[in-house]
Amino acid sequence: MADEKKIGAYICKGCGIGDRVDTAQMVSIATRDAKAHVAKEHEFLCNADGIKMIQDDIDNEGVNHVAICACSRRAKVEAFNFDNVAISRGNIREGVIWVRPDTDEARETTQEMADDYVRMAVTEVKFMERPKGNEEAVYNKKLLVVGGGVSGMTAAIEASKTGYPVHIVEKTAALGGAAARMYKGLPMKAPYDAPADTGVADMIAAIEADSNITVHLNSTLTKTSGAPGRFSADISTESGSTTTENFGAIVQATGYSEYDASQLPELGYGKASNVVTQAELDEMALAANGGAIKTKDGKDINSVVFVQCAGQRSDKEGHLDYCSGHCCQTSIKQALYFKEQNPDVDTNIIYSDLRTPGVSGEDFYRAGQRNGVTFTKGEVAEVVQDGDSLAVKFKDLILDEDTAEKADLVVLATGMIPNGGVNIDEVGQDEPGQFTVNVDSILNLDYRQGKDLPQLTKGFNDSHFICFPYETRRTGIYTCGPVRRPMDGAQAIEDAVGATMKALQEIENAGKGRAAHPRSGDLSYPSFRREGCTQCKRCTVECPFGAIDEDEQRFPQFNEARCRRCGTCMGACPVRVISFENYSVDSVGQQLKNVDIPDEFEEKPRILVLACENDAYPALDMAAMNKTEYSAYARIIPVRCLGSVNLIWITDAMNSGYDGVILMGCQKGENYQCHFVKGSEIAHTRMSKVDDTLQSLSLEPERVETYEIAITDIERAPKLINDMAETIEKIGLSPFKF
Amino acid sequence: MASDAINYYRNNFLKEVEANVEEGAWVKMCMQCGVCAGSCPLGNAWEHTPQKIFMMIRAGKRDEVLSSDAMWMCTSCYNCIARCPRELPITHIMHGLANYAHRLGLAPKNQPTRKFATMFWNNLTKKGRVNELKLGIALYFMNGLVNGIKVAIKAMPLGMSMMKTKRLSPMEILGGHGIKDTSGFHAILKKAREIEDAKMKKFD
Ligand code: SF4
Ligand code: SF4
Ligand code: SF4
Ligand code: SF4
Numbered sequence: 001m002a003d004e005k006k007i008g009a010y011i012c013k014g015c016g017i018g019d020r021v022d023t024a025q026m027v028s029i030a031t032r033d034a035k036a037h038v039a040k041e042h043e044f045l046c047n048a049d050g051i052k053m054i055q056d057d058i059d060n061e062g063v064n065h066v067a068i069c070a071c072s073r074r075a076k077v078e079a080f081n082f083d084n085v086a087i088s089r090g091n092i093r094e095g096v097i098w099v100r101p102d103t104d105e106a107r108e109t110t111q112e113m114a115d116d117y118v119r120m121a122v123t124e125v126k127f128m129e130r131p132k133g134n135e136e137a138v139y140n141k142k143l144l145v146v147g148g149g150v151s152g153m154t155a156a157i158e159a160s161k162t163g164y165p166v167h168i169v170e171k172t173a174a175l176g177g178a179a180a181r182m183y184k185g186l187p188m189k190a191p192y193d194a195p196a197d198t199g200v201a202d203m204i205a206a207i208e209a210d211s212n213i214t215v216h217l218n219s220t221l222t223k224t225s226g227a228p229g230r231f232s233a234d235i236s237t238e239s240g241s242t243t244t245e246n247f248g249a250i251v252q253a254t255g256y257s258e259y260d261a262s263q264l265p266e267l268g269y270g271k272a273s274n275v276v277t278q279a280e281l282d283e284m285a286l287a288a289n290g291g292a293i294k295t296k297d298g299k300d301i302n303s304v305v306f307v308q309c310a311g312q313r314s315d316k317e318g319h320l321d322y323c324s325g326h327c328c329q330t331s332i333k334q335a336l337y338f339k340e341q342n343p344d345v346d347t348n349i350i351y352s353d354l355r356t357p358g359v360s361g362e363d364f365y366r367a368g369q370r371n372g373v374t375f376t377k378g379e380v381a382e383v384v385q386d387g388d389s390l391a392v393k394f395k396d397l398i399l400d401e402d403t404a405e406k407a408d409l410v411v412l413a414t415g416m417i418p419n420g421g422v423n424i425d426e427v428g429q430d431e432p433g434q435f436t437v438n439v440d441s442i443l444n445l446d447y448r449q450g451k452d453l454p455q456l457t458k459g460f461n462d463s464h465f466i467c468f469p470y471e472t473r474r475t476g477i478y479t480c481g482p483v484r485r486p487m488d489g490a491q492a493i494e495d496a497v498g499a500t501m502k503a504l505q506e507i508e509n510a511g512k513g514r515a516a517h518p519r520s521g522d523l524s525y526p527s528f529r530r531e532g533c534t535q536c537k538r539c540t541v542e543c544p545f546g547a548i549d550e551d552e553q554r555f556p557q558f559n560e561a562r563c564r565r566c567g568t569c570m571g572a573c574p575v576r577v578i579s580f581e582n583y584s585v586d587s588v589g590q591q592l593k594n595v596d597i598p599d600e601f602e603e604k605p606r607i608l609v610l611a612c613e614n615d616a617y618p619a620l621d622m623a624a625m626n627k628t629e630y631s632a633y634a635r636i637i638p639v640r641c642l643g644s645v646n647l648i649w650i651t652d653a654m655n656s657g658y659d660g661v662i663l664m665g666c667q668k669g670e671n672y673q674c675h676f677v678k679g680s681e682i683a684h685t686r687m688s689k690v691d692d693t694l695q696s697l698s699l700e701p702e703r704v705e706t707y708e709i710a711i712t713d714i715e716r717a718p719k720l721i722n723d724m725a726e727t728i729e730k731i732g733l734s735p736f737k738f
Numbered sequence: 739m740a741s742d743a744i745n746y747y748r749n750n751f752l753k754e755v756e757a758n759v760e761e762g763a764w765v766k767m768c769m770q771c772g773v774c775a776g777s778c779p780l781g782n783a784w785e786h787t788p789q790k791i792f793m794m795i796r797a798g799k800r801d802e803v804l805s806s807d808a809m810w811m812c813t814s815c816y817n818c819i820a821r822c823p824r825e826l827p828i829t830h831i832m833h834g835l836a837n838y839a840h841r842l843g844l845a846p847k848n849q850p851t852r853k854f855a856t857m858f859w860n861n862l863t864k865k866g867r868v869n870e871l872k873l874g875i876a877l878y879f880m881n882g883l884v885n886g887i888k889v890a891i892k893a894m895p896l897g898m899s900m901m902k903t904k905r906l907s908p909m910e911i912l913g914g915h916g917i918k919d920t921s922g923f924h925a926i927l928k929k930a931r932e933i934e935d936a937k938m939k940k941f942d
Contacts, residue, residue: 303748346748354769372749374796377770398770398793483812676816 008063009036009122010054010176012045012070012092020097023116026069029115034122034594035469037729038063045070046079059086065128067571069114073638086128086582090121094624098707099718100632109604109632112596116635119597120591120686127582127590131524134560136735138229139511140248141165143503146221147419149177150385150489151202152253153479154496155503159251160212164504167214167245168207169221169235170558175207176200179256183285186329189488193361193367194340195333198489207410214640222437224250225446227547227561228476229510234444249476249505251499252461254442256416263318264311264675267412268383272390273297275383275410278309285337292341301408303347305336305392306331307380308351310412320415322458326488328355332368332702334411348374348405350394360390377487381624383410391512410677418483420459424450432550445474449546453477457670460485464677468517470499473545473677475516475562478503515565518614518675519640524580525560526569532577539569539578544643544678566676567644571683576648585646594647596634599655600737605633605728606657609721610645614675616709623714630718631725633659641665646689650690654697660724663687663706664717673710677711680708700731751800754941760834764826768792774818775826784808788818788828793833804844809836810851839939853880865916866923872914873908 009030011023022040030039042050045068057063068080070078080087092114093460100110143159145152148170156166168175177200184195207213216235222242223234231247261269261277268275276284284293293301308328308415311319315570328351337345349368354375369375380394386406393404408632421442429450430436437444441451454473458464462473468480480499481492497562515522528539539556540548548569549560556569570578576585588610589666598604605606611617617638623630641646642665653661665680667673674680694701705724709717755762768789775787785796794803809832818828834878839845845852853878861873878893879886900906904906905916917923 305747344749348747365769366767369769372752372766374747374749374766375770376747376793376796395796396793398790399797401798403746403797432745 002064003468004709005126006062006063007036007122007125008054008057008061009034009067009069009118010045010050011039012050012068013041013117014044015071015093015097017070017114018043019093020100020102021092021111025038025111026092026114026118028068029068030118030122031478034119035691036067036122037061037128046076051079054080054082054109058082067118067125069121071120072617072624074618074621084130084494086125086130087438087523088121088125088128089222090117092117094621095636098624098627099286099630100648101629106632112604112634113632116595119594119596120635120637122596124587125592126607127584127587131522133523134513134525136560137511138248138512138561139507141507142167142234142245142246142247142249143500143507144169144247145253146250146443147177147253147255147481147483148172148175148215148217149253149255149374149492150179150198150200150203150482151255151483151492151496151499152177152251153200154493155251155253155480155500156213157203157206157210158500159504162500162504164248164276165212165214166506167216167235167247169216169219171218171220171518173218175204175215175217176280177550181279181286182282183289184333185489186326186333186358187360187364187647188493190363191367192363193370195336205701211641221442221444223435223446225444226504227510227559228516228559231476248510249478249503251496251503252442252472252477252479252483253481253496254419254421254498256418258485259311259320259414259417260546261310261412261414264412264414266436267307267310267380268384268385268390268410269412272383272385272406272410274390275412276329277412277414280415281334281337281409281411282598285334290341293337297410299388299408301338303346303389303407304348304409304411305351305390305405305407306335306411306413307348307381307383307392308349308354308413310414312413313352320417320458322415322486323358324356324413324415324486325356325491326486327415328356329360329364329488330421330501331411331413332356332364332373334371337369339373343372346374347372348376348407350376350380350399352377352379352391352675354586357715358488360490385452416482416486418459418461420455421452423455423459424452425455425568427451432554432617433552437620443477444552445546447474447546448549449539449543453479454546461686462677463720464672464675466673467675468502470495470502471517475545475564476510478506478507488619488683508621510561513560515563517564519565522565524565524582525563526558526565526567526568526580528556528558528573528579529577530555532575533573534575536574536575538572542643542678542682544571544676544682546709564676566641566679567639568641568676568679568682571644571646571679571686572644576646582646583640585648588639589646589649589652591637592653592654592658593676595656600733600735603733604726605733606726607634607660607662607721607728608653608658609634609635609664610635610639610642610649611664611708611717612642612666612675613640613713615666616713619709619711619713619717623709623718626714628715628718633725633728634721638721641674641676641679642683643674643676645683645686647686647690647693651693652689654694654699654703654734655736658735659703659728661704661732662724663704663719664709664720665706667708673708684708686734697736699736701735702727702731703734746798747797750941751798752795754800754939755795755835755838757939759838761827761830762834764831765792765795767824768816768826769824771823773821773823774826777817777821777900779811779815780811781819784811790833791832792826801844803835804842805823805840805846806839807846807849809833809839810845810849812836824835840914863924863927865914865920867914867916867933869910869911869914 072092073089218238286713340346453461477497480495668681775789812832
């Protein structure tokens, strides 16, 4: 039978492995203990001859499951890449010989380690299938861009240039967004010394001339459903007509709203005349169109004071506690509007910290200074009417005194509020089959987990802002521009290019049934055994990416293309009916059960380490490269994400006689590093409940520890293993040995 | 109070400094980082650090700046210049400000370095060479007769050995030596002053 599993185990003697461990013994363990059909050793497995040996067995002996016992699974990936077979790796180099001393006393335990990793690799591959790929994968090149501002227009133009058709859905009657209401933008080219054209008119012209881009004005999304490759969007106009279009991916570029300055009466807004926001000043400048900017009542302006951080970077009730990033430079830009017109107009920018991120940054600050804009480090207390003009009362923080300046115009640098739609933690989803449109929602997703993208903080959408900033927690939907984080126009353009590139990649990946970041290219996806499911919904709730819906009968409905292959659902399922072809409760569970557990008289404890493959496992590999020793009693199994750890593994380990279990995941919480965003956090929550299980087994809670490990923790990770070995020495071996 | 503030934080005094003070055009480029203030060995001994002086200029505090003792205390150690991230020629600006304040007659009256500088200048320009003996004596008695005698007695051994090694001549007291063409030298100085005065822009 063609489908019959035939396992080949290959043991490398290279890189010093042959000198340190008895590979012949490992060969016999592979066949005798682990029941591989073929087992061979090789002097140098990753060289052409070694590869040929394996390939020959695949071609001639019918080997279709390959266990390679050599270096870490992170090394020699290209060499050990065989088509049409399932592959597992036993980490003998980084996992054994590099972390153990080459001494006579250590020889025996080192050999035991190597033997176990052979058992584990063969067992793992025995419980793996080669992923067949997603047959429902759909290839649709069309991109949906939500929002027609600078970010959205950039996304559309870039995608179209690359050959992908685009639809832009814009809520207002015109393209251009916030930048269209500006006289000029920040400089985007060297020498970054003067306000520059926003580029909006050119972008609009390019879009209008592009037959590959369809623009829907006065339109919103009233329903978005599906998954990457097969998104379906209802685009409804103000007048009520709706068209439905299918898309491969979505870029959300919905920008920002201005902070409501009427919440700042102390700064005179709405009370004194001629106190305006930056946006209002830009509108005034646009109206003046290069002529002298006048006050609303038509008077000349001879002095302008800019109040930075108006209602921002402040803990006060109703204020924004973050920095909007662009406003210091926007004030410089606007001061230069006046200076360009008439250098004798006095302009004073009162700031507490002048922040100039972005390309124009420091150069533009200097340009402001060179042109005689005054920069004052100070704290504005209030702005009051003073006869015809305004008095700005402030504390000069350098001269350490309360002072005041008279001004004809005061400009408030108020902040950006992201247009992120509804907060799905507060506004839940309708029951399945009862979808209603929420007018505050941007996407109106029909996903079980809510209508818009999950937010991280302050309404900005959640993304792994350090490693993959454009990825949101809804696969195939990418955000860019100020909806993602506060930024200026130049940054928004750069951001849109990045997000578009990711969206196009995802269109291609989805078409081939491959996973998106971080397991990009992975063809496996979770499936569940319907008969066993108790409809507890844990998988649906815990999936960080909203991949699981519910069908009419309330069973989970997996959307493969939305899935990132983290395995969190697999870890969540109490009845263990969720698995991947190449990663399952068994593929890990059987490995840990096949480790040889010495009886209590041998006094050799066993420590199971479940290490996240993204950070903790590489950290341990790097520790090995540094030849950092750790306990020979550790058996390490990489997991896709700590979220995929099913509690049964812990119970099984305890029942099998392991003396300790260590879980190593990424940093969780608001500044998370977890590649699957919530996986590590969920695992920590689950593990906090494991104490009860331990107690019911009369085991000490110290036997199970969960840690947050960064990829840089190359000293700490091995130390934690050694700490556990010490703990076990203190509290004694587990009573569960056979 | 608000109405008095009318001229504060305007460009007026900054423009005056730019026009009349050596390297004054740099003042506006200061980004108020405070590195100079932290680097100046005398920073905490003066009324104002360079950072503050520059901010005061931008705040339009003409009187306070020009009557400050700060720029008179600068020892030209160049620490600030070496460290200023914005590369301001701070030391030069400080001396430029001192000179400007002096010419306007706004510098602090009894500021010792100013007094000494005046003495030195007058001594030097008289004959085109420094009369060290007279300068020394004048310096000793700068703060009154009694104090002068004390200082002079203290410095006596130094004077004696300088005389022995022919570094100092007691004859200098009679007028001392000068350059050949003293009147030509005075004409040069006068012309230079005229040029400087012509360059100086009027600000009130
Ligand atoms: S593997 Fe992860 S992303 Fe995929 S369905 Fe399960 S929890 Fe969701
Ligand atoms: S977690 Fe398991 S039992 Fe619960 S709904 Fe999902 S598949 Fe069913
Ligand atoms: S040069 Fe003058 S101002 Fe600068 S650090 Fe030295 S003493 Fe201070
Ligand atoms: S170091 Fe330079 S930039 Fe910094 S405060 Fe002093 S003069 Fe200004």
